[in-house]
Amino acid sequence: MFDNIKILLLFSFLTGLLIGIGYLIGSFFKVGILGALIFFLFAIALNFASYFYSDKIVLKMYGARIVSEEEAPELHSIVEELAMNAGIPKPKVAIVENSTPNAFATGRNPQNAVVAVTTGILNLLNKDELEGVIGHELGHVKNRDILISAVAATIAGAIIIVADYARFFAIFGGGDDAEGIIGIIAMTILAPIAAIMVQFAISRSREYKADESGAQISGNPLALADALNKLQMSVNTKPMDANPATAHMFIVNPFGGKSKTLLNLFSTHPPMDKRIKRLEELRTF
Structure with missing residues (x-):
């Protein structure tokens, strides 16, 4: 029930951002209400698609290929055994052809x-x-x-794309409504930040919780701590070419953690040293 409420709130908030962008673009042509209505209809379609197809969108975005037991027997064996430990159905297994080490889970539900x-x-x-x-x-x-994570990625990605096009239109569209242009630019700067901040709020607590759950499922919190340390060092050396809207889905920040770029200022992952410390403390229990 609480998960459904979170999904509804996420849909409502990010839909509101799209309607705001639509209203400002419509106002540029003196038809603000029409612009808001068009973007509202677009948001409804986007919400439907993100709820039912967000997992497929994310997998396709990274060229993830579902593999059979014959293709990856050891990986399937690990997933099957740990899924039994977790008391959930065995998920499908996919491999992404990318030399940067990382992982993510997606889907509408455990089934x-x-x-x-x-x-x-x-x-x-x-x-x-x-x-x-x-x-x-x-x-x-x-x-x-996993559902709210995938939905957030899909909608936030769409908002960022729409905001980019709207900003380009405002600057190069040739209109003479200075107030409207300023409004569009302001909204299209703030909208992606707001979308990323939603991901930020969603992701930090759930990463800690998934670390704890992962330690219990695997029975080896120190191995997960060592893995996170290796992954962080590798990603720092070779950041992943990832979409910022999906960064929160990965087990470690795909852009690394050393640089002080805008992407890291809005990192959706908790500090790695804190994650490792919490896992190390679990070995005493």
């Missing part, structure tokens, strides 16, 4: 979940560490936060 890992993570981690990472992702599935 339709997918766990995706990059080729980089398969080459970097040992079996115990990989089990810790898979346990973390299954923690997301068990905690039922």
Whole structure:
């Protein structure tokens, strides 16, 4: 019930941003209400698509390929065993051809979940560490936060794209309504920030929770801590070419954590040292 309320609030907030952009663009042509109505209809369609297809959109975005047990027997074995430990159906397994080590889970519910890992993570981690990472992702599935994560990624990505086009239109559209142009530019700057801040609020607490769940599912919190440390160092060295709207879905920030770029100022992940410390403390229990 609470998850459904969170989804509804997310839809409402990000839909409001789209309607605001539509109103400002419409006002540019002296038809603000019409612009708001058009973007409201667009938001309804987007909400429908993101609820039912957001997982497929994210998988396609990264070229994730569903693999069979014959193609990846060890990976399937790990997922199957840990899913049994977690008490959830075995998710589908996907591999992303990317040398940067990372992983994410997506899907509408535990019955339709997918766990995706990059080729980089398969080459970097040992079996115990990989089990810790898979346990973390299954923690997301068990905690039922994969839907809101995928929905946030899809809607936030759409808002960022719409905002970029609107800003381009305001600057190069040739209109003479200075007040309208300023409004559009202001909204299209603030809208992506607001969308990212929603992801920020969603992601930080759930990453801690997934770490704890992953440690319990795998039975080895120190292996997950070691995996996170390796992943962070690798991503710092070789950041992933990822969409900012989906960054919160990965087990570690795909852009790394050393640089002071805007992407890191709005990082949707908790500080890695805190995550590792919390996992190390779990070994005493």
